[in-house]
Amino acid sequence: MRLIALQNLEAHKEHTLAKNILAENGQILLRAGTKLTAKLILRLQIRRIPYVYIDDPLTEGINPIDVVSEETRRKALEKTSTIINNLMKKKRDKIIGRDEFNIKKEVEAIITDVQRHPGSMYNMVNMQSMDDYLFHHSVNVGIISVILGVGLKYSKDKLIELGIGATLHDVGKTLIPIEILNKPGILNELEYDLMKEHSMLGFEILKEQPGIPLISAHVALQHHERWNGSGYPRGLAKLEQHEYARITAIADVYDALTSTRSYRKAYLPHEAVELLFGAGNHHFDYELVKMFRDKIAIYPIGMSVLLNDGRIAVVSEENKISPQRPKVRVIMNNDKTPVTESYEIDLYTDPKVMISEVI
Ligand SMILES: [Fe+2]
Structure with a gap:
C-alpha cells in the first residue's frame, strides 16, 4: 500500500482504500477495500481528510506497522x-x-x-x-x-x-x-x-x-x-x-x-x-x-518520495540507524513513466541516491 495526499488522487483512476478511515468517535467512516469513486473522493475532500492509504499493485507487500492496533x-x-x-x-x-x-x-x-x-x-x-x-x-x-x-x-x-x-x-x-x-x-x-x-x-x-x-x-x-x-x-x-x-x-x-x-x-x-x-x-x-x-519514523512506510535523480519511489522499510536513508521501492522512472516492474533501493548502501522531496 502507499500513502497518498488526497489532492494527488486522480478521480478517473480506480483506487482502493487500503486502511480504514476513522471518525472522531472511533467509528469507521470508510472501510478498507472501498473503491474510491469520484463521489467518495469529493466527500473526503469536503471532510478535509488530507491523506489516505491506497492499494496499488506496484507497492504490494509494503505495509506500515501499527505500533498501536x-x-x-x-x-x-x-x-x-x-x-x-x-x-x-x-x-x-x-x-x-x-x-x-x-x-x-x-x-x-x-x-x-x-x-x-x-x-x-x-x-x-x-x-x-x-x-x-x-x-x-x-x-x-x-x-x-x-x-x-x-x-x-x-x-x-x-x-x-x-x-x-x-x-x-x-x-x-x-x-x-x-x-x-x-x-x-x-x-x-x-x-x-x-x-x-x-x-x-x-x-x-x-x-x-x-x-x-x-x-x-x-x-x-x-x-x-x-x-x-x-x-x-x-x-x-x-x-x-x-x-x-x-x-x-x-x-x-x-x-x-x-x-x-x-x-x-x-x-x-x-x-x-x-x-x-x-x-x-x-x-x-x-x-x-x-x-x-x-x-519517530521520519519517512513513514508507504510515503511517496522524489529521489535526487528524478525517480519516484515509496518508502518500503525504515532504517533505525540512519532514519533519513530508508529502503525505497521505485515506482516511476525519472521521466515520470511508470516502471514496468518495481525494484528496491537501499538508500543506506547506495549513498549517491537520496530523498530530495516528499510528494
Ligand atoms: Fe494544549
Whole structure:
C-alpha cells in the first residue's frame, strides 16, 4: 500500500482504500477495500481528510506497522470523544464525581500494544480531518507519550499516569468558547489569553475526578510550560516541569505540527522533527527530543518520495540507524513513466541516491 495526499488522487483512476478511515468517535467512516469513486473522493475532500492509504499493485507487500492496533485506537477514540462531547454538552458540575473519566482500560491497551512492539517506530501520518482534530489529537498525544514512557523504561503504574494525563491534556479546551476554539486563522491577543486558560481549566476538571491520578491532572496543567520558562500558566523552567508534562509537550507539538490546521497545511514528519530540534534546548528537554527523534519514523512506510535523480519511489522499510536513508521501492522512472516492474533501493548502501522531496 502507499500513502497518498488526497489532492494527488486522480478521480478517473480506480483506487482502493487500503486502511480504514476513522471518525472522531472511533467509528469507521470508510472501510478498507472501498473503491474510491469520484463521489467518495469529493466527500473526503469536503471532510478535509488530507491523506489516505491506497492499494496499488506496484507497492504490494509494503505495509506500515501499527505500533498501536486500530482496535485499540478506536476504543481510545470512543472513550475520549465521550468525555469531550459530554463536557461540551453538559454543565461541568454534572460530570464531577462520576466514573465517566475512567480511561485507564483504554490507556492500558495502548501500553500493551506499544510494549508488544519493542523497538518499533511511530510510523504514522495524520489522516484525520481538521474538524475532528481535538479527538484524534488527544489519542495521538496519548500514544506518542506512552511510546516515550516505554523508551524511558517506566513502570506500568507510571505509564498509566502518563498515558491518562497525556490523552486528557487538552480537556480544558471544552470550556473555551467555541468561536475561539474553532476560529479559522490565528487568534488575536485577547483570544489567545483566553485560550491559554485551557491548561488550568483542564487541571481543575481532572483533579476532581475519582478515576484520575492527581499527577495526571498536573500534565494538563503543565503541558504548555517550556524548558526556558517561557511557557504558561506558571512559567516553570527546566526540571520544575514534571517529566510527564515535558514528554506530553513534545508529543503535543509534534502532533499539532503534523496535523492540517485551518491556517496551514500539515508539516511532514521529517519537517516537524526538524522544527522540534530547532526549538530543542529553548522549549523542550533536549534529551527527550533526542529520544523522540529515535522513536519517530521520519519517512513513514508507504510515503511517496522524489529521489535526487528524478525517480519516484515509496518508502518500503525504515532504517533505525540512519532514519533519513530508508529502503525505497521505485515506482516511476525519472521521466515520470511508470516502471514496468518495481525494484528496491537501499538508500543506506547506495549513498549517491537520496530523498530530495516528499510528494
Ligand atoms: Fe494544549
